[in-house]
Amino acid sequence: MVRLQQRRTRLLAIAIFLACFLSYACYGRDSRDVVTWQVSSTTTTRAPVDQVLQSTEILLSEKIPKARHSKAVQDVLPSSKPTEILLQEKAPHVQNSKETETPLPRSKPSETLLPEKVPQVQLFRPTEIILPESLAKAPIATLSSKVTMPVHPTVYDLSTMPTMPPSSATNGSLTTAPSMRIPPMSLTPSNFTVPTCIGYEQLQMSHREPLSAGKRQFPYSRPLPECRTFNLSSMETLIERMNDTVKDPDLFRLFENSYPNTLDTMIKWRGYAVETDPVTMNETVTDQELTYVITGDIDAMWLRDSASQVNSYLPLLVASSESESLASLWRGLINIQARYIVISPYCHSFQPPAESGIPPTKNGAYHNNHPNPAYNPNLVFDCKWELDSLASFLQISTAYYQRTNDLAFFDRYSWVSAVEAAVDAAGAMRVGTYSKEGKVEKSAWTFTGWTNRGSETLTNDGLGNPTKENGMVRTAFRPSDDACIYQFLVPANMMWAKYLEEASFIMEKLDDAKAENLTTVMRDFAYGIRRGIDRDAIVHHRDFGDIFAYEVDGYGGQNLMDDGEKAHDMMQEEVNGQLQMVLDSTTGKGVVHESVNAWNEYDWSRAWFGWANGLLGELILKLAERDEAAGESGDRWFAQSFQ
Template sequence: MSERTHEMNVFLQEIKEKLKDEPKLYSLFETCFTNTLERTIRRYEDGTSFVITGDIPAMWLRDSAAQVRPYLYLAARDSELADMIEGLVKRQFSCILIDPYANAFNEKPDGSCWEKDFEDQDPGVWERKYEIDSLCYPIQLAYFLWKLTGRTAHFDETFRKGVNAILKVFRTEQYHEEKSSYHFTRHSLYSESLSRGGKGALVNDGCGLIWSGFRPSDDACDLGYLIPSNMFASVVLGYLSEIAREVLHDEELAKEAAAFSKEVHDAIEANAVASLQGFGRVYAYETDGFGQCRFMDDANVPSLLAQTYLGYEGDPEVTANTRRFLLSEANPYYYEGTAASGIGSPHTPTSYIWHIALAVQGMTETSKEEKYRILKLMAATDDNKGMMHEGFDKNDPSHYTREWFSWANAMYAEMVLNYLGYGLDV
């Protein structure tokens, strides 16, 4: 899908008028907003859509949902965009049925992969890193499409089977030690291998939290219970309950999903809140359920910084304290430099700030002045390339990772829309 629709052109003109005094912000917006449509989306005769992540030819469940998220703002008035998103949801749930533990998939079952990690890896799987968020994003996208357009065709039999597969994985991984056979070892990078022969660090089975092998950065978890991803799971299980009740007319599933959502929420509040000197009670990034915690944040979403962006309602005081910690140098991945300050990731070089994290920071700010400052900062750190990058040096934005990263472009576009007062009212 490479053609801009009439509705998109009208929308772009609308945004251009609103940003008439900010030509750089608009120029960057137009490029970032249309980039995913023009360069990453492939439509098929069966109505499905495949979305590559950018400079890698595979489709990540997480990235693909985030890449098309800005188009949700137009979906109610643009049937072609809505068709494309509907097709992506259908493709995502088909992929989940191939392997619910996989995070990224091939366009064709040709055996392409990042690395051959499993002898029996399905030829349709690009990478088999189990990440909670990979199973959350497709539900979120399906829910938003329904709420914003009224469409329900994507809630088909494949969706039902996919949801059952997701619930089975989540329930199994609440008892990772006892019930899960999942393991992952990659010898080329220590940051992408789980400890204990691929089983991962010992966790407290049955505490209510869901175990995750990997973070949304695709780096291995240190302590097993990744709190931002559990927050996301709690939210989307609530979405699933609403879908089950109002669309699928499955009261049993609705009650199960609602109870599961509350169970995870309660487990987060019971196991992931601890006192941190100088900040009070905060949410941990990871915990093992035994009391050991990791205090940090990573630029990739879901993150602790993205808590309100994801829709997780926690203790307001703990949420505020956590944000204050995350945007300070007490967070080991918060960097202050001469060009910018913001959150980076152990996935990229030290002192590299991510545009995705800046977008999340801006969209979760309450002050329009602060949103504007962050938006200008994002535009000033593109190294005049006209697109966002993955990470860039805090002192020199000409040093960056990933020339073309569609997810980051989508986040800039969404940040602009957020600043201008557009919202996903679901």
């Protein structure tokens, strides 16, 4: 009996231990637990052992992945490359354990040394950090005032972790060696609360309160500030102001959810570029900012989409050298797009940069599509030649310059090389299908796809329908990713010509022989496109007179349709009707879908799609400006009800 009681006691003790361990290790704790630390560079007071991990020393060496230089991202740790983190116990009363392999959530196996009695969770308390010497020279004042580490297995917000951003000097760089020690920092816990950092699609399904006061009862679907991928104080100020402007509660909630959606959920990674010496293979962390922006529910970055998503925030863009500013995010996007264009100028969507440590996303269509030249699927997500993708790169470039007057940025990294690659790629696609002798010309890019849809491949062995050279640029696919019928896509050529001219004003100010030559080439290119449009793309319609065709081929073939990516200015009655339609087509989610069946509001695609949400925000802000100009006595859009 005694043995049985002892055995039961042991079993009960083991059961209690396992229950406690599993409730901690398997995230069974209160879902709102997060550790927030107050950072001080002068004291070394330690927190109680029962609240946090023991004081540790983290060694950051060449073996730490490139993602260690990240600024503010979601899912960096869960999807990092294999890392070796040496955690050496400093407290005398806790002994080091043997070397154990402890994979971080959704990451490849990592080699980690942890104290034997400490639960293996994602909370580390650094008290002494070894960093590269030049990185350590960054002023302590650049450290965040708080460190917030959510303990959720799928979403991590590192935006307020203490970082040592690189010098803002024009040619500054940070090397991985030699290393030096930084004085210990005290991390004193100030509270114990955890954000509900769930995935955004799950958040949408939760129908979170408070609901809007209108008949549609839209949920509040913004993540908590701790869980957002980028926090911008000017955005919050703007939303508060619009709450007083937009009287309809459902329309305001739609704006509140939609406009910040890209900042809230789609800034997948931010960090700094890493250069590798081709001889020694030593890595150098530069001060070149990088920003990787996903489209939403597809974990890849489109040139056009990411540019349009961020360009929606143009009213909030101001010059700033701060690492957590919108200007920094914008520079990072220009830099990463420049890198991609140099790599594959004919491709339109790309994988995360190597510095992020995020693994590439698998594209199920990769083996069915056959572009020529081929692409590396570890760098490129999908490859369809769409002229407006290159135009979008120039668009965000000129927008940044016009708002900030930051000319030095464009001469600092690879912007000039990217423009050159874009101009060369587009220029090669001005060649018509046939030579003067009637022979088929070799095309710089072709595409064939194994598909049962005609819109997913090109005719004539990947060339597309014939075109006659006229100064315009052939583009294989529309912005919708559908194949062009006639490859002189008029809106894309207009956009390319416009931003070629605008970007040439930046180029001409750069003190460089290549830039000087490019300035002339860009302006001549734009002139040739405009001349081709005037000659071949203006057609006479029996009801509307002279209009622009959507697509032409230079032979007289015309496609009169529209596949607009941006709405034109409309009369107030039409605007009201369209807003009403958008409000009634969200199926209660309170955000804008990518597309909706005009005959069935419940038949839609992509509830998590940043570009469409950004366009809604742009529209609301534009109408608010008109209301302000109209004054109290004029017709005001937002004084009315949309119930």
